[in-house]
Amino acid sequence: MSLHKPAARARRFDLIAFDWDGTLFDSTAIITRCIQLAVGDVGGTVPSNADASYVIGLGLMQALAHAAPDVPKEKYPLLGERYKYHYSLHQNDITLFDGVVEMLEALQQRQHFLTVATGKSRWGLDQALGSVELKDRFHASRTADETAGKPHPRMLHELMAEMGVSPERTLMVGDTTHDLQMALNAGCASVGVSYGAHDPGALLALGPLFVADSAEQLRHWMLEHA
16 A cells, blocks of 8 residues: 555645544543543542543543542552553454544545544554554554643644644544644644544534534545545
């Protein structure tokens, strides 16, 4: 498969950056439960579903610290270990949302630069990409442990610099306010998805071009408008 620079053609965006969990990967419920179990394991107050899902998309330690404010900092390493333990028990149960592969194939045929900007670790993203055989679908990726976590714009700045694309030709797609705020901070447009971690109303408040209710609806919008 050739990952080459897009040919000159009429389109709105050259670079499309996707969040991973809750946007392409159907993992929101499992991540929420693993956060709750990890906090309980170290003696913290178990967060509600809403509080645990809110932190999805942030870097792991940033997310766990936010979800467990009564856990002392010296327990953060153990908290991270317990989260990874619980997640490892279920990572093979998680699949892509229906229609994601077809969407990526269609966008690739249109010669967009496809990238990933995620709160996962590099190890976690590589494991996930390998499990669904998508490594060859993306030109580049950034993870929270190798750059700044969301909503800091550094992930997008680095992806744009690597691909040689300006902010006005870049689109961020994600399921959380962290994703959409990162796009605003980077001067990029965004599209939200309502089937992930955050409430659609909170996404709409950040001015996305569109909020999709399914991966199939996202695919149709992307092929028509991106």
